[in-house]
Amino acid sequence: MMTEFNQRLSQLQAYLAADPANPHLLLELADLHLQAGNQNEHEAALQRLFAAAPGHFGGRSLQGVALMRQGRLDEAVAVFQALRDEAWEEPALFYNLAYALMLQGRYEEAEPQAARASKSSALLPQAGPLHVRALHFLGRLEDAILVAETALRQFPEHLSLYGLLATLYLDQENLAAAERVARQVLELSPSDPDAATVLGMLALSKQDLTVASPLLRLACASKPNSGRAQMGLGLVSMLEGKLDEAESSVAQALHSMPGHVGSWHVLAWCRILSNRPAEAKEALLEALRLDRNFADTHGGLAIVAIMEGHLQEAQQSARRALGLNPDSFPGQYAQSLLLQSAGQAEQARLIHERLLNSAVLPDGTKLNEAVARAMALSSF
Template sequence: MQEPTSQEELTRQRDRTESYLKADPNNKQLLTRAIELNLALSNPAGAEPHALAAVAAFPHDPMIVCLQAHVFAAQQRWSQAAPIYAGLLAQISDPDLAFSLATCQVWLGQHQAALDTMAPFERAPDLPAATVTLLVRAYHHVGKLDRAIELIEHNEARLATDPVFMAAASMAYIDSNKGADAVRMSAAALAHGERPIEALVVSATLCLENADADGALAQFQEALALNPQEGRIWNGLGMANLLKQDFATAEQQLERASELMPTHIATWNALGWCRLMSNRLPEADVAFARSLELDRNLSETHGSIALVAALRGDRSVAEAALQRAMRLNPQCVSGTVARMALDGQLGDIERFRATTLKATAGRKNLFGVEFSDIALRVLDAEKRRASNAAPPAD
């Protein structure tokens, strides 16, 4: 029998099936069909009573039990679906079951467990696009970017028209500092009207790199509507509003990012700079201290602490922190700004803000742990302007 394709046909099929069930409520074929049709109509709430009835009538039927897990998954009840899939997978080695379980594990934040689940099937030829995408995301999340990139390169020719795969690939590339590949993948993912979340985030990040705050905001806000619990989107919104000098909004967004990503050092540093540019030095110090707790060997954090100390006039603390920053990285951007503050070269608050906003706008600060290299060029230009403006010596 040919499957119905339109919503109207599916609805008619569902209604007719449910009417038959009233006369024969324990008919396994009808229960199965009612569940499948409701899921096809994106109506898991309508499928649930049929799933409960089916499991009650046929508790040991693997297909029925699997359908109940599908209903839970469609309702995003991952913690209820996962053990059902795991139990079935223990009995039946099946790649589709493994994918269903791994999907639950990813949504539960169990990325390594998802990779372990998929390991027996990962090397199979011609994996479905959804499976490859899940693997790319999971490897990315656990920090195995080389393996994620390997999967992308192996499958790109075959999956180049799949926007979700291309979007996940764009995120892996940008976090691997492969900007050209990230641009290419993001553009391809967005080329035909689809709006996958990773491609939006990458495209917005590239807007930030080009100091296009409005373009970044529009795409980060669109991404936020798709997943309001994604910390890096809140981070990006905060960075874009920093660029627009809307410090109050930026601070709220960066605080939300820090709640969702409490160990993300770049977010704490960005929050500190946001407070610093609002001339709230004690609050800035709190954010930088949190960064220091997470990693005591990051030059930018020590440089930022030096800058706060310099601005509040505590020269000895500033010099000590600056020494640590420059020992860790002689090209430390925040340390360079701190030295300018100690030497009285920052000028008025507007110039200081313009300089530091440049330092917080780029991709490395958004997704990594260092400020954008562009800041060094900006600071060099500021120094040259100051030197050219100085009166000639007698």
């Protein structure tokens, strides 16, 4: 039985036999091979197209998309930017340029391009979510929420935006709204990764692993590169005491979001709980490189210093952590260890070992539970 690809390929070849220099047919042929993953055939069709119509807009745009798929992002951006410099105003061009820039982490440059593309959301439903994500990456949470809510009033059928909105509400610490919207999304689209992640993280913050685990696994299956969902699975494993599995999931999360400071913190906690202070310090120093003014990084470094018996260094880091944020959990934990140690390095080591072995803080909360709750509700 002839496949849909073979059927369309046969038709195009027949049409091109009669009209071999037809740009429209050649563009469709190049796109057909691109979608099928036939790189050589795709490039050959593009060469025929450019020979027939030098500088063809559609062909150059498709060339940029192909470069993106190959991971050749600098070249893709150059292709799209050249078209922009020629004053082309096609919404898909703005979208493709924004997408390529975001893949490079160039969110400031991507956001205005995504904004231009989102003005044509009726034609490009994916443009609205891209703009919201660009604003989210820039930390412009209120703007992202406003754009999402406005777009949904105009296009309520764009379900992917609801999942994003639930994520934004979660990062805004509007937990009731996050849960309400996420539940609505999953009723209409049961495999939506953003909504599943939000509900999974909310369940995780309540230590409800029977609810959190399947939701986060669903999110990872629907969106394998979701760093947040992978982080959630890492926290589930941490709560289960499976520190090797936790560290593996956190490493996958960091592959997707290497610039997320909190993920480096969780990696450090996996290593602290495994009594590997030197490796924990490596993760914390990476977090420090990303943001020198994050209280929890300095608190973590204080805990590591205590584990290594460097109490003066620990005191300096703990003071810095609590100066930046008096409510910093690692900072407070380090301070409590320092108070108990009374300046005795060996006593500090014994106290820390005892706490690690019992894994219980003075208020009865398990150490891994405190870490998981803090991270589940932290802003991404």
